[in-house]
Amino acid sequence: MEPPAARRRVTIVDVARHARVSTTAVSKVLRGAYGASPEMRAKVRRSIDELGYRPHTGARALRGQTYTIGVMLPDIRNPFFPEILDGITGSLEDTEYQVFLGPGCNGEKAEARVTEAMIDRSMDGIVMVAPVSSRARLEHVASAVPTVVIGRHGSSPLYDTVADDDIEGASLVVGHLAGLGHRRIAHIDHHETDPARLAEMPNARRADGYRQAMRAHGLEESIDVVSTSYTQEGGYEGAKQLLTRPHRPTAVFAGADVVAMGVLEAVGEAGLSVPGDISVAGYDNTTLAAFAPISLTSVDQAGHEMGRNAVRLLLDRIAGRHRPSSRVMLSPTLVPRRTTAPPSS
Amino acid sequence: MEPPAARRRVTIVDVARHARVSTTAVSKVLRGAYGASPEMRAKVRRSIDELGYRPHTGARALRGQTYTIGVMLPDIRNPFFPEILDGITGSLEDTEYQVFLGPGCNGEKAEARVTEAMIDRSMDGIVMVAPVSSRARLEHVASAVPTVVIGRHGSSPLYDTVADDDIEGASLVVGHLAGLGHRRIAHIDHHETDPARLAEMPNARRADGYRQAMRAHGLEESIDVVSTSYTQEGGYEGAKQLLTRPHRPTAVFAGADVVAMGVLEAVGEAGLSVPGDISVAGYDNTTLAAFAPISLTSVDQAGHEMGRNAVRLLLDRIAGRHRPSSRVMLSPTLVPRRTTAPPSS
Numbered sequence: 001m002e003p004p005a006a007r008r009r010v011t012i013v014d015v016a017r018h019a020r021v022s023t024t025a026v027s028k029v030l031r032g033a034y035g036a037s038p039e040m041r042a043k044v045r046r047s048i049d050e051l052g053y054r055p056h057t058g059a060r061a062l063r064g065q066t067y068t069i070g071v072m073l074p075d076i077r078n079p080f081f082p083e084i085l086d087g088i089t090g091s092l093e094d095t096e097y098q099v100f101l102g103p104g105c106n107g108e109k110a111e112a113r114v115t116e117a118m119i120d121r122s123m124d125g126i127v128m129v130a131p132v133s134s135r136a137r138l139e140h141v142a143s144a145v146p147t148v149v150i151g152r153h154g155s156s157p158l159y160d161t162v163a164d165d166d167i168e169g170a171s172l173v174v175g176h177l178a179g180l181g182h183r184r185i186a187h188i189d190h191h192e193t194d195p196a197r198l199a200e201m202p203n204a205r206r207a208d209g210y211r212q213a214m215r216a217h218g219l220e221e222s223i224d225v226v227s228t229s230y231t232q233e234g235g236y237e238g239a240k241q242l243l244t245r246p247h248r249p250t251a252v253f254a255g256a257d258v259v260a261m262g263v264l265e266a267v268g269e270a271g272l273s274v275p276g277d278i279s280v281a282g283y284d285n286t287t288l289a290a291f292a293p294i295s296l297t298s299v300d301q302a303g304h305e306m307g308r309n310a311v312r313l314l315l316d317r318i319a320g321r322h323r324p325s326s327r328v329m330l331s332p333t334l335v336p337r338r339t340t341a342p343p344s345s
Numbered sequence: 346m347e348p349p350a351a352r353r354r355v356t357i358v359d360v361a362r363h364a365r366v367s368t369t370a371v372s373k374v375l376r377g378a379y380g381a382s383p384e385m386r387a388k389v390r391r392s393i394d395e396l397g398y399r400p401h402t403g404a405r406a407l408r409g410q411t412y413t414i415g416v417m418l419p420d421i422r423n424p425f426f427p428e429i430l431d432g433i434t435g436s437l438e439d440t441e442y443q444v445f446l447g448p449g450c451n452g453e454k455a456e457a458r459v460t461e462a463m464i465d466r467s468m469d470g471i472v473m474v475a476p477v478s479s480r481a482r483l484e485h486v487a488s489a490v491p492t493v494v495i496g497r498h499g500s501s502p503l504y505d506t507v508a509d510d511d512i513e514g515a516s517l518v519v520g521h522l523a524g525l526g527h528r529r530i531a532h533i534d535h536h537e538t539d540p541a542r543l544a545e546m547p548n549a550r551r552a553d554g555y556r557q558a559m560r561a562h563g564l565e566e567s568i569d570v571v572s573t574s575y576t577q578e579g580g581y582e583g584a585k586q587l588l589t590r591p592h593r594p595t596a597v598f599a600g601a602d603v604v605a606m607g608v609l610e611a612v613g614e615a616g617l618s619v620p621g622d623i624s625v626a627g628y629d630n631t632t633l634a635a636f637a638p639i640s641l642t643s644v645d646q647a648g649h650e651m652g653r654n655a656v657r658l659l660l661d662r663i664a665g666r667h668r669p670s671s672r673v674m675l676s677p678t679l680v681p682r683r684t685t686a687p688p689s690s
Contacts, residue, residue, distance in 0.1 A: 054461050068466065070445075077427050077632065085421065089449045098462040100415075100445035104434045116399050117443040121413065121466070232632070265637040287422065287577070292610040294638070 010053040019047035030067075032095035032315045041094045067096045069314065070118035072128045074105045078230075078258050079286035080303055084129060084150060087307020095315075097124070108133045119144045125314045128152075135196055146317035148310045154200035160313040160326040164301035166202045169332035170209025170253070171216075172299060173281045176334055177251045178217040180342045182279060185219065186249035188238035188259050191227040203230060206255050206283065222249075230255060235262025243270050250278060250343040257282035257289045260296055264339075275341035285335050295338035302330050355398040364392035375412075377440035377660045386439045412441045414659065415463035417473045419450045423575075423603050424631035425648055429474060429495060432652020440660075442469070453478045464489045470659045473497075480541055491662035493655045499545035505658040505671040509646035511547045514677035515554025515598070516561075517644060518626045521679055522596045523562040525687045527624060530564065531594035533583035533604055536572040548575060551600050551628065567594075575600060580607025588615050595623060595688040602627035602634045605641055609684075620686035630680050640683035647675050 012030075016023040021044065028036045029044040036044075047053070071088060073081050089099050100123075102114035111133045118126050119141065126141060130151040141147050142158035149161045170187075177185050187210040190203035198204045207225055214223045226241050228234035235254050239262065242249055254260035260282030267274055274280050282289055285300035309328045357375070361368040366389065373381045374389040381389075392398075416433060418426050434444050445468075447459035456478045463471050464486070471486060475496035486492050487503035494506045515532075522530050532555040535548035543549045552570055559568045571586050573579035580599050584607065587594055599605035605627030612619055619625050627634055630645035654673045 054465070066466070068462075076421055076430065077424070079422070082422050085448055098459070098466075099448060101448055103430055103444060103446055114443070117413075120399070121411070121443075232636070261636060268638050291577070291606060293613050 010051045012053070014051055015044065015047045015053050018051055019043045029094060030096035031319075032092060032097065032311075033319060045094050065124050065318075066122045067098060068121070068123045069097050069099050070102055070115075070123040070126045071099055072102045072105050072111065072114055072118075072126065072131065074130050074132070075231075076101075076103055078256070079288050080257065080284035080301075081129060083284075083286070083303025084307040084310075087304040087309075088127060088311055089307075090304070091308045091311035105131070108137070112137065115141045125318050127310050127314060130202065132197060132201070134194075135200075146314055148314045148317070150306050150310050151202055152200050153202070153205060154196075155325060155327050157323060157325050160310075160317065160328070162306050162309045162313070162328045162330070163202065164306070164330050164332050166205035166301075166332075167209035167212065169283060169299040169301060170206045171213040172332065172334040173253045173283070173297075174210060174213035174217065174219075176297070176336060177253065177279060177281065177340065178213075178219065180251075180279070180340060182251040182343050183219055184222050184224070184247060184249040185214065185251045185253060186224040186226065186242050187253045187255070188235060188242075188263065189225050189227045189255055190230040190234070203255050210253060224249060228259075230259055232258050232262040232265070235259035236266045237262070239263040239266035243267070243272075248278070251340070252278060252280050254280065254282050257284045257286045257296060257298055260298070260339075261288065261294075264294070264296075274339050276344060279340040279343070281340055289335070289337065297337045297340040298335050299332045300335050301332045305330055355396045357398070359396055360389065360392045360398050363396055364388045374439060375441035376664070377437060377442065377656075378664060390439050410469050410663075411467045412443060413466070413468045414442050414444050415447055415460075415468040415471045416444055417447045417450050417456065417459055417463075417471065417476065419475050419477070420576075421446075421448055423601070424633050425602065425629035425646075426474060428629075428631070428648025429652040429655075432649040432654075433472060433656055434652075435649075436653045436656035450476070453482070457482065460486045470663050472655050472659060475547065477542060477546070479539075480545075491659055493659045493662070495651050495655050496547050497545050498547070498550060499541075500670060500672050502668060502670050505655075505662065505673070507651050507654045507658070507673045507675070508547065509651070509675050509677050511550035511646075511677075512554035512557065514628060514644040514646060515551045516558040517677065517679040518598045518628070518642075519555060519558035519562065519564075521642070521681060522598065522624060522626065522685065523558075523564065525596075525624070525685060527596040527688050528564055529567050529569070529592060529594040530559065530596045530598060531569040531571065531587050532598045532600070533580060533587075533608065534570050534572045534600055535575040535579070548600050555598060569594060573604075575604055577603050577607040577610070580604035581611045582607070584608040584611035588612070588617075593623070596685070597623060597625050599625065599627050602629045602631045602641060602643055605643070605684075606633065606639075609639070609641075619684050621689060624685040624688070626685055634680070634682065642682045642685040643680050644677045645680050646677045650675055 012026050016026045026044050029041050105111045125146040128149050139158045147159040153163050189207040226238040228238040254263050263280050282296050282298040285298040289296040289298040357371050361371045371389050374386050450456045470491040473494050484503045492504040498508050534552040537543050571583040573583040597608050599608050608625050627641050627643040630643040634641035634643040
């Protein structure tokens with residue numbers, strides 16, 4: 001199946017001729033531009049496959065584009081991020097763009113290293129997922145290359161954002177637990193001290209949403225937030241603290257599914273049962289939450305849609321839009337499963 | 346913390362002067378070459394951080410290198426791959442190299458697309474994790490750019506391989522289950538028909554190792570292999586088939602932890618308990634296996650070490666080694682946990 005090395009390279013003109021469309025149409029499909037119908041895309045994609053057309057970055061770079069999109073992911077172990085990534089790669093499938101992930105962005109320094117590396121390699125656009133860097137740093141990246149930020153609130157004239165309505169999501173969880181009869185509902189948050197991040201990070205919004213909803217249900221006295229981290233270890237440590245309270249909570253709202261995993265671990269270790277002794281809810285509706293032996297009540301924040309929206313905005317910026325910047329806010333839904341039930345007492 | 350844009354770019358000469366070492370020494374550290382002591386690396390790294398030195402790809406590309414390493418991952422949902430990735434990024438931390446992941450390589454076509462994109466962007470080296478492409482295709486990639494293949498057996502003069510001794514790993518599982526008193530031990534494999542892959546893929550080796558070990562324990566009559574896929578769904582479907590056998594197996598050896606997750610799901614759905622009614626073992630010793638509420642018996646194939654070895658071989662190839670090619674085979678260990686116990690009958 002290897003084409004002989006001496007064979008002439010297939011060009012966009014060959015693709016257009018084979019698909020019986022214009023080279024402009026082929027180019028539109030490859031750039032993911034608006035105005036290419038699904039039929040047109042299918043036709044061009046078929047010809048590309050049949051002819052074995054492969055874009056040539058060197059040549060394209062001379063025209064000023066590398067057709068490369070960098071995605072910065074903080075933690076490839078968090079099972080929510082593959083959902084976002086699927087939305088991104090799925091939206092770019094029919095285009096000439098290739099996605100490359102910069103892994104291991106656990107902190108401002110690592111984020112700077114990876115984004116500089118992306119800029120340095122002339123990537124056409126960058127999607128930053130849940131970045132923790134300062135606003136100034138994000139704007140520095142966005143001023144160098146078209147940028148969309150996923151999973152962080154706040155707005156900037158320089159980049160677009162796609163986020164979930166985290167206050168609404170937290171309110172759905174508290175409403176569900178209060179509706180089951182729980183009063184002592186505790187929350188595990190990601191520890192945050194930076195004031196800018198306190199205003200923009202999803203974790204801070206979820207903690208705010210939790211507090212607001214507790215007050216709305218007349219449970220102000222029972223507000224109890226433990227701040228650890230959005231990791232399994234964070235959930236484990238947070239739950240250990242909550243389980244030593246004189247009046248143990250009857251329900252725990254973990255800020256992320258991966259945190260809820262740590263809660264389940266600590267609760268099991270303490271010889272308590274879920275949901276018999278304690279109800280547990282997460283956030284993200286990952287495949288882990290849906291996994292039957294876990295069956296975790298969670299909030300679906302539509303990662304796939306977040307990825308799709310980010311690509312749409314990014315391609316639009318790459319095509320030349322500089323302003324206005326866009327903020328897309330998606331509405332979450334609650335997915336009740338077996339880890340939440342009425343309190344036993 | 347943003348350096349003013351007008352400030353002169355920090356060069357390797359500045360770093361050498363600041364660290365009081367030669368520019369050759371700095372260059373060695375940045376290339377991850379042999380002969381730089383840990384003290385030297387720490388000193389240079391400190392100066393790089395203090396001065397805010399950032400390599401400049403454009404300039405370096407003119408010298409023929411982009412200091413970019415591409416890692417092809419088949420499935421970012423498989424919790425084993427982050428272990429390998431940590432080994433790779435950890436080994437490159439003190440160097441000038443940046444790792445980019447090509448996601449979504451679920452099949453030969455996607456693998457071709459991603460590797461071509463990496464070659465096209467002049468990456469210096471490629472690590473392919475568990476590729477399914479033909480040998481000819483792998484050699485095509487390796488003839489274009491230094492390449493190391495992880496998690497696939499067989500050897501080629503053109504690339505190095507790092508793999509786990511999968512036959513030994515399967516034998517550890519069967520030995521453990523047989524030692525507990527099980528006789529009807531079934532195996533769930535990844536369906537494979539291509540003869541080249543049957544000889545080289547870890548899944549095929551594990552199935553072979555299972556058969557060999559069953560014979561060695563006098564359990565030839567009980568050999569029972571279901572071929573689905575190395576995914577959670579594959580484990581679910583495989584277990585569904587096994588549970589309808591007239592003589593149900595008392596133990597299931599799933600070829601990967603992610604497969605074992607699907608088995609646990611199907612067993613629970615059938616109203617059976619683990620390990621009371623049926624023992625379950627996986628392979629990969631992922632964080633999921635170690636997760637207390639799951640506590641899955643598994644085989645540790647040292648993903649971290651695999652990643653480290655791959656980087657060592659790749660840097661060596663980038664530095665100019667063309668032959669001989671190396672094959673590194675790592676020895677697995679068994680990690681018994683709560684999902685395996687003596688059979689109840």
